[in-house]
Amino acid sequence: MVEETIYFGRFISAPQPDELLIRTGAVLVNRNDGKGVIKKADWTVTSSSDAASKFGVEAPVVVAKDSGFFFPGFIDTHIHAPQHPNVGIFGKSTLLDWLTTYTFPLESSLGNVNSPMYKDAVSPPDPLARAKAVYNRVISRTLANGTTTASYYATIHVDATNLLADITFARGQRAYIGRVCMDRPEMCPDYYRDESTEQTIANTKASIAHCKSLDASGELVAHIVTPRFAPSCLPQTLTQLGELAKEEGLRIQTHISENLNEVKLVKELFPDQSSYADVYDHHGLLTPKTILAHAVHLSKEEMRLVKAKKSKISHCPNSNSALGSGLCPVRELLDEGIEVGLGTDVSGGYSASILDAVRNACIVSRHVGFLHDGDSRYNVGVAEGLWLATMGGAKVVGMEGRLGGFEEGMLWDVQEIALGEVESDGQGEDLEVDIFGWESWENRVAKWVWNGDDRNVRRVWVGGRLVHETR
Amino acid sequence: MVEETIYFGRFISAPQPDELLIRTGAVLVNRNDGKGVIKKADWTVTSSSDAASKFGVEAPVVVAKDSGFFFPGFIDTHIHAPQHPNVGIFGKSTLLDWLTTYTFPLESSLGNVNSPMYKDAVSPPDPLARAKAVYNRVISRTLANGTTTASYYATIHVDATNLLADITFARGQRAYIGRVCMDRPEMCPDYYRDESTEQTIANTKASIAHCKSLDASGELVAHIVTPRFAPSCLPQTLTQLGELAKEEGLRIQTHISENLNEVKLVKELFPDQSSYADVYDHHGLLTPKTILAHAVHLSKEEMRLVKAKKSKISHCPNSNSALGSGLCPVRELLDEGIEVGLGTDVSGGYSASILDAVRNACIVSRHVGFLHDGDSRYNVGVAEGLWLATMGGAKVVGMEGRLGGFEEGMLWDVQEIALGEVESDGQGEDLEVDIFGWESWENRVAKWVWNGDDRNVRRVWVGGRLVHETR
Numbered sequence: 001m002v003e004e005t006i007y008f009g010r011f012i013s014a015p016q017p018d019e020l021l022i023r024t025g026a027v028l029v030n031r032n033d034g035k036g037v038i039k040k041a042d043w044t045v046t047s048s049s050d051a052a053s054k055f056g057v058e059a060p061v062v063v064a065k066d067s068g069f070f071f072p073g074f075i076d077t078h079i080h081a082p083q084h085p086n087v088g089i090f091g092k093s094t095l096l097d098w099l100t101t102y103t104f105p106l107e108s109s110l111g112n113v114n115s116p117m118y119k120d121a122v123s124p125p126d127p128l129a130r131a132k133a134v135y136n137r138v139i140s141r142t143l144a145n146g147t148t149t150a151s152y153y154a155t156i157h158v159d160a161t162n163l164l165a166d167i168t169f170a171r172g173q174r175a176y177i178g179r180v181c182m183d184r185p186e187m188c189p190d191y192y193r194d195e196s197t198e199q200t201i202a203n204t205k206a207s208i209a210h211c212k213s214l215d216a217s218g219e220l221v222a223h224i225v226t227p228r229f230a231p232s233c234l235p236q237t238l239t240q241l242g243e244l245a246k247e248e249g250l251r252i253q254t255h256i257s258e259n260l261n262e263v264k265l266v267k268e269l270f271p272d273q274s275s276y277a278d279v280y281d282h283h284g285l286l287t288p289k290t291i292l293a294h295a296v297h298l299s300k301e302e303m304r305l306v307k308a309k310k311s312k313i314s315h316c317p318n319s320n321s322a323l324g325s326g327l328c329p330v331r332e333l334l335d336e337g338i339e340v341g342l343g344t345d346v347s348g349g350y351s352a353s354i355l356d357a358v359r360n361a362c363i364v365s366r367h368v369g370f371l372h373d374g375d376s377r378y379n380v381g382v383a384e385g386l387w388l389a390t391m392g393g394a395k396v397v398g399m400e401g402r403l404g405g406f407e408e409g410m411l412w413d414v415q416e417i418a419l420g421e422v423e424s425d426g427q428g429e430d431l432e433v434d435i436f437g438w439e440s441w442e443n444r445v446a447k448w449v450w451n452g453d454d455r456n457v458r459r460v461w462v463g464g465r466l467v468h469e470t471r
Numbered sequence: 472m473v474e475e476t477i478y479f480g481r482f483i484s485a486p487q488p489d490e491l492l493i494r495t496g497a498v499l500v501n502r503n504d505g506k507g508v509i510k511k512a513d514w515t516v517t518s519s520s521d522a523a524s525k526f527g528v529e530a531p532v533v534v535a536k537d538s539g540f541f542f543p544g545f546i547d548t549h550i551h552a553p554q555h556p557n558v559g560i561f562g563k564s565t566l567l568d569w570l571t572t573y574t575f576p577l578e579s580s581l582g583n584v585n586s587p588m589y590k591d592a593v594s595p596p597d598p599l600a601r602a603k604a605v606y607n608r609v610i611s612r613t614l615a616n617g618t619t620t621a622s623y624y625a626t627i628h629v630d631a632t633n634l635l636a637d638i639t640f641a642r643g644q645r646a647y648i649g650r651v652c653m654d655r656p657e658m659c660p661d662y663y664r665d666e667s668t669e670q671t672i673a674n675t676k677a678s679i680a681h682c683k684s685l686d687a688s689g690e691l692v693a694h695i696v697t698p699r700f701a702p703s704c705l706p707q708t709l710t711q712l713g714e715l716a717k718e719e720g721l722r723i724q725t726h727i728s729e730n731l732n733e734v735k736l737v738k739e740l741f742p743d744q745s746s747y748a749d750v751y752d753h754h755g756l757l758t759p760k761t762i763l764a765h766a767v768h769l770s771k772e773e774m775r776l777v778k779a780k781k782s783k784i785s786h787c788p789n790s791n792s793a794l795g796s797g798l799c800p801v802r803e804l805l806d807e808g809i810e811v812g813l814g815t816d817v818s819g820g821y822s823a824s825i826l827d828a829v830r831n832a833c834i835v836s837r838h839v840g841f842l843h844d845g846d847s848r849y850n851v852g853v854a855e856g857l858w859l860a861t862m863g864g865a866k867v868v869g870m871e872g873r874l875g876g877f878e879e880g881m882l883w884d885v886q887e888i889a890l891g892e893v894e895s896d897g898q899g900e901d902l903e904v905d906i907f908g909w910e911s912w913e914n915r916v917a918k919w920v921w922n923g924d925d926r927n928v929r930r931v932w933v934g935g936r937l938v939h940e941t942r
Binding site: 084085087088089090091092094117129132133134135136137140141260321322324326327350351362363366367369370371374376379381382422423424425426427428430432433434436438439443446447448449450451453471 | 561612797838905909914917
């Protein structure tokens with residue numbers, strides 16, 4: 001049965017880094033293939049009642065609030081789902097001590113009754129029950145914040161990782177699911193690591209099979225091969241994971257050059273490779289399907305290698321600031337021709353909101369300018385931040401041309417944004433973002449970016465399916 | 472009639488820069504003098520029903536949610552009330568062009584029918600009606616975010632400034648109200664400046680008189696003498712404003728060293744003074760009652776002058792990042808012994824939330840460290856950020872010992888914070904901050920600081936009066 005829906009209202013998107021495209025009209029979305037693709041767009045439609053006759057169909061019409069607009073769903077190119085309970089908990093730590101102090105204990109508790117988090121447990125721990133609560137919660141948070149596609153790191157546990165796949169699939173979020181690989185004994189705690197390369201590969205294959213059983217097409221949920229980062233994996237594991245990704249045609253995600261001590265550690269652990277990027281390249285992990293998170297401290301030579309290999313970068317400004325990792329020079333990465341998207345990096349990042357990542361990308365770019373005598377050419381503005389969050393992210397997750405806009409043939413992965421309207425007496429809706437009525441639409445978008453939150457996300461669709469609605 | 476109220480529950484405060492004080496118990500607040508002061512505190516009370524008998528009184532008991540706590544109200548030491556509609560609207564501008572492009576047009580529209588903002592008006596503009604809407608809205612926002620005391624800049628207009636005083640007074644927020652002084656012709660637009668020193672002084676006196684008519688004690692609302700910043704005032708105006716503040720015993724607020732081009736401009740306009748700080752000192756404006764906003768680029772010599780004169784500094788990290796002003800070295804200011812509080816600096820800052828200022832103070836301090844080879848001694852952590860927002864702010868606004876804590880004799884200027892509780896299935900309350908139940912209270916506070924917003928502010932009191940409650 002053909003299922004069609006018309007969406008009418010204001011449509012805003014960021015098709016180019018310095019362009020906000022603001023249109024009113026209607027689009028016809030066809031769900032008969034179960035995928036929710038935009039069949040037609042008509043920017044001459046001026047009323048919801050005319051939309052159906054313009055398209056020559058009978059279909060329900062979904063209307064965006066006049067004070068709001070449709071916007072492409074956000075793409076979170078780097079998020080650790082199991083770490084959600086730790087958002088904001090990092091003290092004054094930096095990457096390597098943060099991992100051992102906060103992160104490994106929490107991650108292990110989603111699959112291991114012997115996790116340090118259970119040392120004072122009064123009743124027998126149920127790690128999978130914890131995983132269920134955490135994963136349902138983080139997906140509620142990301143959907144509520146307009147994230148329609150996320151590239152998740154899970155934990156090393158097959159069961160809990162498969163549960164994350166089940167939950168994203170059931171709730172309709174587009175997701176890459178990564179079982180985390182870490183098996184280098186001296187770099188991983190005894191309570192939280194794969195026992196050997198063989199186990200790493202076998203467990204990864206089990207997760208791959210599970211994702212395929214849910215969605216053979218890999219369009220809504222797909223496994224992503226996930227060596228945590230170079231130091232955490234045995235060299236032969238890195239190599240075999242690269243081979244596995246190639247055989248299976250899967251994407252790869254890992255971390256690179258987040259923190260200077262980490263860069264030093266990689267140099268010590270891999271003395272034969274010339275750089276951090278070279279370590280990944282040497283082990284067959286630097287591919288056009290690879291997402292590298294952070295890239296704060298890459299040399300120019302490494303940038304050129306990443307560019308030559310067509311690997312992608314996930315910029316996580318919130319996390320880089322919170323953990324004191326450094327100021328990622330996004331402008332330089334873009335100028336090198338590298339494809340960049342945004343990541344929340346929960347819980348190195350303290351927020352599951354990609355809108356927050358847009359804000360922090362703008363702020364960090366200003367701070368990068370401070371390192372260059374206040375040079376404004378490093379600035380990322382609102383439109384460019386939104387472009388990174390949508391079109392940039394689409395390229396990073398391999399969905400360029402299918403996500404990030406409202407053109408015909410694109411998937412209906414969309415959020416409806418509502419802004420608050422202030423009345424003449426100063427009363428107003430209980431929404432973030434106060435609109436007084438005289439602001440241009442460009443300025444309303446700026447106000448949304450700088451002040452908006454999940455209260456402004458009224459409805460969210462993935463592949464035409466309504467997956468979130470505010471109460 | 473004596474009016475007493477007991478507050479029972481968890482009380483958290485930051486009495487020292489590196490100390491979170493977490494107590495349960497009860498306090499008795501006496502409002503018979505109309506001021507709402509803590510008469511007694513008892514940290515041995517363990518149930519709400521025992522509280523009254525412990526104090527030997529009959530009084531209603533207000534109980535904080537078990538998942539939450541009482542926290543001292545925030546003090547916003549620098550906020551421009553009329554600029555609230557422009558939050559998030561700054562593009563890629565920096566201070567001086569931001570003022571002329573965005574700020575002067577908006578501010579002028581609150582009192583001047585010839586404001587550029589009305590050039591396309593179809594009906595006759597009503598500036599005071601606009602002021603009423605804007606001021607009611609910004610006070611709703613600050614109260615909802617737990618700001619119990621604010622030091623406001625208004626506009627140059629006496630009527631609109633007095634209206635701001637009326638509204639804060641009626642709604643019960645503790646406020647300093649500054650009529651903005653700017654009369655140097657070549658530095659101010661024709662449509663938005665006082666005509667002469669005489670007019671500046673006369674209009675300021677009119678606002679002083681109005682504030683006194685509302686509150687002769689100056690405890691809830693008081694005028695604060697407000698030369699916008701050195702470049703905007705004639706030199707004799709600066710001098711006369713300093714004299715007026717001294718005669719009237721009033722506080723002073725202005726801006727200092729926010730942006731490098733501004734610093735250069737001050738040097739050009741005041742060639743006989745050795746520094747920006749010296750300009751204020753020379754004109755009698757550097758006093759123990761002076762609040763200097765920003766102080767991003769002070770020399771060591773200027774810091775010592777500020778310290779010697781016991782003037783205070785309002786640190787506005789959000790604004791400094793948004794407008795690309797620079798990274799304020801808060802640690803150096805504190806090490807010099809200068810008293811520092813936090814400001815939102817709406818709308819250079821894009822948020823009316825002091826909790827956001829706490830977050831940004833932490834982040835900016837990390838970035839300052841990046842300028843010093845990643846030195847962690849520059850770090851401001853959660854407890855210190857909260858201390859700046861409460862105890863630090865109390866010193867800056869001259870209320871040390873009366874605001875910022877729960878000791879006997881302190882004013883009941885308090886916010887009740889509620890955190891979200893996640894259920895075992897991952898469902899949870901529609902509140903920011905997900906508490907899973909295993910977190911320590913220190914970590915819950917960290918989660919609140921990094922993820923909280925106005926939804927977590929359940930109730931707000933000023934001087935014992937309930938001035939905000941979430942629906």
